[in-house]
Amino acid sequence: MMHGNRVKAESNRMYTLKMALDSSLRGAQTDIGVLASADTHTAGIMVWNYHDEDKHAPGEPVVVNINNVPATKVTVTQYLIDDQHSNSYEVWKKMGSPQNPTAAQIAELEKAGQLQTPVPAQKMNISNGKLQLKLSLERQGVMLIKLDW
Numbered sequence: 001m002m003h004g005n006r007v008k009a010e011s012n013r014m015y016t017l018k019m020a021l022d023s024s025l026r027g028a029q030t031d032i033g034v035l036a037s038a039d040t041h042t043a044g045i046m047v048w049n050y051h052d053e054d055k056h057a058p059g060e061p062v063v064v065n066i067n068n069v070p071a072t073k074v075t076v077t078q079y080l081i082d083d084q085h086s087n088s089y090e091v092w093k094k095m096g097s098p099q100n101p102t103a104a105q106i107a108e109l110e111k112a113g114q115l116q117t118p119v120p121a122q123k124m125n126i127s128n129g130k131l132q133l134k135l136s137l138e139r140q141g142v143m144l145i146k147l148d149w
Helices: 017-023 088-094 103-112
Strands: 005-007 031-038 042-050 060-066 073-081 122-125 131-137 141-148
Touching: 031 060, 042 060, 042 131, 073 131, 088 103, 131 141
Parallel strands: none
Antiparallel strands: 005 031, 031 042, 042 141, 060 131, 073 122, 073 141
């Protein structure tokens, strides 16, 4: 869902490759990182909140500033994977972790594994090529933000 070429994306909470190789992702804070791409009429921004310690924690505020958008209006779609969205593993655990799920359970797991949008797609105005999105992202969560124009 991310098309075109990779573009520069920065985060003030993203672990460097050296840090990840030296100590894994076990620091005092989670790794809130970003990766982005852009094409002629679309852009994709993937944001994550990760830590090697798989603990639950409340969502953290994340501000995504998008620059150089060559349009005046965009459609913004957010796809989310966290404990409550697009996560068949969590549904499987709530089922009691069946080793041989029934056909009905398999259907439920397949449905739970589909990408979900926590909010409907929105039309948004671009001002001077810029858009700012304020999000909350749970620990171990991943969000893909798709812009289409």
